[in-house]
Amino acid sequence: MFHAKPQGVTAALAAALLLSGCVSFGGKPPERLLSLDAVHKVPSGAARGAGGGRTLIVTEPEAPKMLDTVRVPVKTSPTSVAYVTEVQWADTPRHMFRRLLAETISATTDRVVLDSGQFSGDGGQRLSGELIDFSIDEAQQSATVTYDAMLTTPSGVALARQRFTASAPVGGKIEAGSVGVPLNAAANQVATDVAAWVAAVKD
Numbered sequence: 001m002f003h004a005k006p007q008g009v010t011a012a013l014a015a016a017l018l019l020s021g022c023v024s025f026g027g028k029p030p031e032r033l034l035s036l037d038a039v040h041k042v043p044s045g046a047a048r049g050a051g052g053g054r055t056l057i058v059t060e061p062e063a064p065k066m067l068d069t070v071r072v073p074v075k076t077s078p079t080s081v082a083y084v085t086e087v088q089w090a091d092t093p094r095h096m097f098r099r100l101l102a103e104t105i106s107a108t109t110d111r112v113v114l115d116s117g118q119f120s121g122d123g124g125q126r127l128s129g130e131l132i133d134f135s136i137d138e139a140q141q142s143a144t145v146t147y148d149a150m151l152t153t154p155s156g157v158a159l160a161r162q163r164f165t166a167s168a169p170v171g172g173k174i175e176a177g178s179v180g181v182p183l184n185a186a187a188n189q190v191a192t193d194v195a196a197w198v199a200a201v202k203d
Contacts, residue, residue: 030086040188041103041107056111058102059115062130063131074135075137085176126153131147136179149164151197164197165190
């Protein structure tokens with residue numbers, strides 16, 4: 001089950017919706033929390049050197065307000081969005097997707113991946129981008145993840161830019177128990193494709 005998000009309503013109407021009980025504050029916690037699990041993981045104890053320009057800084061992607069939330073969005077029409085009830089992400093999708101990207105690239109390429117808070121002597125390349133979609137499509141009964149990636153040199157010169165997208169079917173009714181697995185599958189496919197692209201781009 002999911003609740004629609006009002007769009008384009010006036011302040012008075014929004015207030016009336018709040019008073020009618022469509023939105024509650026201080027309610028019970030969600031039935032479950034969802035997270036992302038990387039299909040490709042760095043083995044425990046694996047070590048790599050960080051020289052020769054092999055480092056890569058993976059930055060947190062930008063995301064529209066619809067996605068920059070712990071709630072799980074459902075596109076009910078081209079202009080309408082709802083949110084699945086009784087379930088939330090453990091963190092916002094863009095935070096979790098950055099970690100998934102970093103883990104996948106580390107596990108499947110020879111890059112030494114750093115986050116933006118860490119320092120690398122040679123600077124390394126930089127992977128940034130925008131999380132365009134991370135939602136459920138009601139009409140298609142599928143989960144879709146879309147990421148616009150940009151790879152730049154340490155000095156900020158763009159090396160390449162590409163959009164990656166993947167979808168996975170939602171089994172059964174769209175509800176708390178059916179949305180996590182397909183979103184995780186789509187996110188992992190995008191991360192795998194991005195990792196292959198990063199490995200193939202030359203300076």
